[in-house]
Amino acid sequence: MVRLFQIFVLAAVAAFAAGPARAQHSHGGHSDGGHSHGAPSFAAGEPGVAAKVTRRIEVVAHEGEGKMSFEPNRIAVQKGETVEFTLRNAGQLDHEFVLGSAAENAAHAAQMASSPQMKHDDPNAARIAAGQSATLVWRFSISGDFEFACLIPGHYEAGMKGAAVVR
Ligand SMILES: [Cu+2]
Numbered sequence: 001m002v003r004l005f006q007i008f009v010l011a012a013v014a015a016f017a018a019g020p021a022r023a024q025h026s027h028g029g030h031s032d033g034g035h036s037h038g039a040p041s042f043a044a045g046e047p048g049v050a051a052k053v054t055r056r057i058e059v060v061a062h063e064g065e066g067k068m069s070f071e072p073n074r075i076a077v078q079k080g081e082t083v084e085f086t087l088r089n090a091g092q093l094d095h096e097f098v099l100g101s102a103a104e105n106a107a108h109a110a111q112m113a114s115s116p117q118m119k120h121d122d123p124n125a126a127r128i129a130a131g132q133s134a135t136l137v138w139r140f141s142i143s144g145d146f147e148f149a150c151l152i153p154g155h156y157e158a159g160m161k162g163a164a165v166v167r
Helices: 002-025 102-114
Strands: 055-064 065-071 074-075 082-091 095-100 127-130 131-141 143-147 160-165
Touching: 002 065, 002 082, 065 127, 082 095, 082 127, 095 102, 095 131, 127 131
Parallel strands: 055 082, 074 160
Antiparallel strands: 055 065, 082 131, 095 127, 095 143, 143 160
């Protein structure tokens, strides 16, 4: 009886935790069943146009011995710059590169943990298959401290994040 009660409480807590994360999710332009609340907006700027690229930055995803990381794990850009990221996956597992605020990424990581099949087709994210490369063009139109992260369950927690500082 006590055990049953504990399970009930856990389920209620889990349902509560999933609620706000889901709401924030559809707001970010996610495909989570087709609801949309107007044009997606992004914390870290806006999707970039290839013709306006002013800078190229290579970011490599690494893994091994229980640690996962991006190299470099900090980038500094000028407000207004359009960056073409070349994302290279040097590991044996698939990885992602998601640009956002630290709060968005943390909420998003929690959501991914409860629905691992979630697909990212957002312009602020790219998925990079093991051994492959991908590109992402982004205009840093807002100054602030942002984060790039891999939100595949377990990866964020294993250290797969970096700082994007826009001034
Ligand atoms: Cu990863």
